[in-house]
Amino acid sequence: MQKCVEAFLFFFFKEMDLQKIRQHIIDTRKQMHLLNEIQVNKRTVFEIGIKRLYFFATPLSVKQLRNWRIYLNFEMSEGQHERIVVLFERCLMPCALYEEFWILYARYMERHSIEAARSVFVRACRTHLPLKYTLHLQWALFEEQHGQLDSARAIFCNLQNVLPEVAMVRVRHANFERRIGNLQEAERLLREGIQKSSAPEMAAFYTGKLARLLLKLKKEPEKARDVLIEGLKMVPNSPYLHQCLLETEVSRDAVDDVIHCVERALNSNIHDTVKGILSQRRLEFLEDCGNNIKSLRNAFDEHQKLIKQEELKRKANYKYEEDKKAKTQSFKPPVGDIVIPGVPQPEIPSPAPPLVSKESATVSPAQTTTVNVKTENKPVPYQKPPPVQPRFHQPRPPAQPYFPRQRAPVQNFIPVVFRARISPPMPPPHMGGPPVQFPPYNYEPWQPPNFEEYNRPPPWNFNRLYLPY
Numbered sequence: 001m002q003k004c005v006e007a008f009l010f011f012f013f014k015e016m017d018l019q020k021i022r023q024h025i026i027d028t029r030k031q032m033h034l035l036n037e038i039q040v041n042k043r044t045v046f047e048i049g050i051k052r053l054y055f056f057a058t059p060l061s062v063k064q065l066r067n068w069r070i071y072l073n074f075e076m077s078e079g080q081h082e083r084i085v086v087l088f089e090r091c092l093m094p095c096a097l098y099e100e101f102w103i104l105y106a107r108y109m110e111r112h113s114i115e116a117a118r119s120v121f122v123r124a125c126r127t128h129l130p131l132k133y134t135l136h137l138q139w140a141l142f143e144e145q146h147g148q149l150d151s152a153r154a155i156f157c158n159l160q161n162v163l164p165e166v167a168m169v170r171v172r173h174a175n176f177e178r179r180i181g182n183l184q185e186a187e188r189l190l191r192e193g194i195q196k197s198s199a200p201e202m203a204a205f206y207t208g209k210l211a212r213l214l215l216k217l218k219k220e221p222e223k224a225r226d227v228l229i230e231g232l233k234m235v236p237n238s239p240y241l242h243q244c245l246l247e248t249e250v251s252r253d254a255v256d257d258v259i260h261c262v263e264r265a266l267n268s269n270i271h272d273t274v275k276g277i278l279s280q281r282r283l284e285f286l287e288d289c290g291n292n293i294k295s296l297r298n299a300f301d302e303h304q305k306l307i308k309q310e311e312l313k314r315k316a317n318y319k320y321e322e323d324k325k326a327k328t329q330s331f332k333p334p335v336g337d338i339v340i341p342g343v344p345q346p347e348i349p350s351p352a353p354p355l356v357s358k359e360s361a362t363v364s365p366a367q368t369t370t371v372n373v374k375t376e377n378k379p380v381p382y383q384k385p386p387p388v389q390p391r392f393h394q395p396r397p398p399a400q401p402y403f404p405r406q407r408a409p410v411q412n413f414i415p416v417v418f419r420a421r422i423s424p425p426m427p428p429p430h431m432g433g434p435p436v437q438f439p440p441y442n443y444e445p446w447q448p449p450n451f452e453e454y455n456r457p458p459p460w461n462f463n464r465l466y467l468p469y
Helices: 002-049 062-078 081-091 099-110 114-128 133-145 149-162 167-179 183-196 200-217 221-234 239-252 255-266 272-289 293-329 459-463
Strands: none
Touching: 002 062, 062 081, 062 099, 081 099, 099 114, 099 133, 114 133, 133 149, 133 167, 149 167, 167 183, 167 200, 183 200, 200 221, 200 239, 221 239, 239 255, 239 272, 255 272, 255 293, 272 293
């Protein structure tokens, strides 16, 4: 008996433990399900906005790109690395031709692994976007930041061979050489750019960069001045070179050279605004560093003349615009027989009747003389033009039924005695009978009105089963 009780208690408590274990598993599964449902609800809006999950040559819409940006920012704010990497890989399938997503992916992976970020740059620059120089420049900056100078120089050289006409690539390469202390190579790159430039504006740009390098870093203002003067011989009307030369002369504290530089700029064909800026800079320099009062007064007078000329031009342009606006706004329609539709016409007051005295009022009719008073032309009221007749304004003839010849009704064989009392049936229309009146059919432009000539049913027979639109 005791053994039976022990066995019963053992199985009872064992069953209770199993129930508790089952309940614990169910509770944990429910909790996982609720958490999963919350995460899914957070991402449902972004997933619905994704319309393309594959690569295609046509660009994505602005709405699609915005949805990817917001989705990536949301995942990065959540902080789950695996989800972020998977989402970036999903994004780069349809957005493989957009460098902004590659740069964002590389900068994110840089926080976790430098090799992973480098692999992202390699995939982007060598496979998907080999001609996007902005992405290559970001890759070069990444390699320079992490101490791989040879890799960064190789990136610059390869990109410069592929895109030799892009000024940003050469300037970034020169700045890279300057940062690592190789000023001779930076100067060589800028001089090579001046020689190989196809446009004068590009040559002026490289000349200004080279002059600044010689002036600020190598401390050679004379060479910088010579470079700028040579550049002005090639491009005499470049405001950028005139400003660079003035800056160089001011740094040398050469008063005569500053005056000569500004006079050269004022005699060129640059814009008046740039001339005013250079004249103001010359006047300030002479006031601060000059010793000759005569040159200061001459500079002041020339500056006042430039200000007056600019003010006159501004007033002339303003007056021209005001006159043009006044002509368009103050248009008055002519008064008289000419009436413009839609424009209100002013009413012309009728002349007052002449004053008549008592003596003139008693004059006999024989003595009265007719006076032709010339009345003024009154405006003719606007009359609407006659309505435009439609293309098919004439009514079409009514549709006639069509009876095939093999199915035409045949007259009944009626005895002669009853034939006088019973009227025979009318023959069909094609045999001389009266036409059957049906509702008129509106023909389309491509349908001929003489459809009875065709040996086929008319169009209206088909429309009897359908309602017209």
